[in-house]
Amino acid sequence: MNYGKSFADVYSKHLIHFSVQIAPRIYKYISTKSNKKEVLDLCCGTGQLAYYFLTKDFQVTGIDISNDMLYHAKELSKQFIEKGKAEFYNDDARYFSLNKKFPNIVSTYDALNHLEDEQSLIQCFQQVYEHLEDDGIFIFDLNTKLGLSKGGTFIREEETLFSVAQSMFEPLRNKAFTRYYGFVKNDDSPDYYKYDEVIYNTIFKMEDVREYLYNAGFGSVEFAHLNNLFKIVEEPESEERVFIIATK
Ligand SMILES: C[S@@+](CC[C@H](N)C(=O)[O-])C[C@H]1O[C@@H](n2cnc3c(N)ncnc32)[C@H](O)[C@@H]1O
Structure with missing residues (x-):
């Protein structure tokens, strides 16, 4: 699923809270498990997590299917790209091929719920496995069925933004849809522009996810708490x- 320009612009300013909060937690986890300072950020979006790792002296590669999202990632990490510390590629999480292996691969903010079906998730896991070094770590988050079943409308009204996020759970289609729309102020004029994007999340059963990872070749699979990656979650469907x- 490809995020368009207007939504990418809004995302880069107003929807970055998750990756900004989560980056230090992932960094802490990775640093305790390995001393290799390199990470592949799959579905990197506007690059806030990539940027955090760059400030921690990591070598970072980002991949995203949306050039409009990548534009912001590249702008944010311009100085690191110039120094050869960061690279960003327009590619698909199901088919990417970089001809190298990474000690750490991450994918955040339900990016893999954006894959359209089980087969796509399986293909993505196979690519990740191929790109991971022996003993490498793959960390990603997913919305569960419980999380996606919470429909509702959320309105934000700020000086530079009026936004509506309307979520609809459609279990028969195995998806939850969110329509994000509203108005946002231009950076360099008093005008506001409209954005309107529908994003879906595919519902994956957590036990299937575990099985797909084992089938792809991973040696261990654990579910962990959102606020603390060291805390194991025994019943992921209840989160x-x-x-x-x-x-x-
Ligand atoms: C919710 S955003 C998350 C972005 C970023 N990881 C973050 O934490 O803010 C989901 C991202 O996944 C990307 N995406 C969706 N499907 C993809 C695919 N098949 N391959 C690569 N990127 C994809 C979208 O373009 C978008 O940037």
């Missing part, structure tokens, strides 16, 4: 969102 940590 709204979980982290999954898979090691090769």
